Amino acid sequence: MRSSTCREIERACKKISGWMEVEHPAAGPDTALQTEITSAPGAGDEVEIPQYKGTGGSMGGGVTLRDQPGEIHGWRVTPEWISKNIKNHSGAGNLCIVTGFGNSMQPLYNPGDPLILDRGIKSVEFDATYFFRVGDEGFIKILQRIPGEGIRVISKNKDYETWTIKPDMDFEVFGQVLKAWCGTDV
Numbered sequence: 001m002r003s004s005t006c007r008e009i010e011r012a013c014k015k016i017s018g019w020m021e022v023e024h025p026a027a028g029p030d031t032a033l034q035t036e037i038t039s040a041p042g043a044g045d046e047v048e049i050p051q052y053k054g055t056g057g058s059m060g061g062g063v064t065l066r067d068q069p070g071e072i073h074g075w076r077v078t079p080e081w082i083s084k085n086i087k088n089h090s091g092a093g094n095l096c097i098v099t100g101f102g103n104s105m106q107p108l109y110n111p112g113d114p115l116i117l118d119r120g121i122k123s124v125e126f127d128a129t130y131f132f133r134v135g136d137e138g139f140i141k142i143l144q145r146i147p148g149e150g151i152r153v154i155s156k157n158k159d160y161e162t163w164t165i166k167p168d169m170d171f172e173v174f175g176q177v178l179k180a181w182c183g184t185d186v
Contacts, residue, residue, distance in 0.1 A: 045078050045079060045080075046076045046077070046078060047076070047077060047078070047079060047082070047092070048074050048075070048076050048077075049074060049075045049077060049082075049095050049096060049097055049116065050073075050074045050096050050097070051071060051072060051073045051074050051096060051097050051098075051099075052096040052097065052098045052117055052119065052131070052174065052175070070099065070112060071099045072097050072099045072114045073097075074097060075097060075114070079092070082095070085179065086116055086178055086179060087178075088178070089118045089120070089178060090118050090120030090121055091120055094118050094119050094120030094121075094175075095116055095117070095118060095119075095178075096116075096117050096119055096175075097114050097115065097116060097117065098114075098115045098117045098131055098140065098177070099112060099113070099114065099115070100112060100113040100114070100115050100140065100180065101140070103157055104141070104155040104156070104157050104159075104160045105129075105140060105141065105155060105156045105157060106156060106157045107156065107157075107182065108129070108156045108180055108182065109180040109181070109182050110182060110183055110184075112183065113180060113181055113182055113183050114180075114181050115131075115140065115177050115179065115180045115181075116177070116178050116179040116180075117131055117174070117175040117176070117177055117178070118175050118176050118178050119174060119175035120175070121173070121175055121176040122173050122174075122175070123173055124143045124145055124151055124173060126145075127142065127143065127144045127145065128142065128143065128176055128177075129141065129142050129143075129176065129177040129180075130142075130143045130173050130174075130175070130176050130177065131173075131174045131175050131176075131177060132171065132172060132173045132174055133170075133171070133172050133174070134165060134169055134170065134171050135169070135170050138174075139153065140177060141153045141154060141155060142154040142155075142156070143165075146164070149164060150164045150165050150166045150167060151164065151165040151171075152164050152165075153165060
């Protein structure tokens, strides 16, 4: 299909430019956790980056997020803002917001800070910050692959010990954190 035809369909369906270029998950049992960026009704070129569904004190599927300070439900931004501020994502339709929780990643971000998550990234291919679960507990940490050992879990706050996710643990990546806005009181 021609690119111009794709853009026309996206405009008619109120999707952001490039939406048709990205693979979208089929509806299934886990669609409660799936969201997409769509044009805000009557907002013209405004798009919404939605909240990752279920990230309040307990997520869908029974995942607990300790020390949750509240939630950010979404942002309305322009496509230009996304292209200038969110580099190297798997597709704009995969972007969502997670509210930072706990103090283990300070000074990278504080509890309550907005984090932009790329939920199109579901595996640890390189060392970076990820939103994931082990068992029924959710975490946002730096994950580092250690050959022959597992995946090392690293906190920015040195008061927290590093630990390792072993191959036999119940581990799932929800997405990679691409951007954190660190709020400070002034």
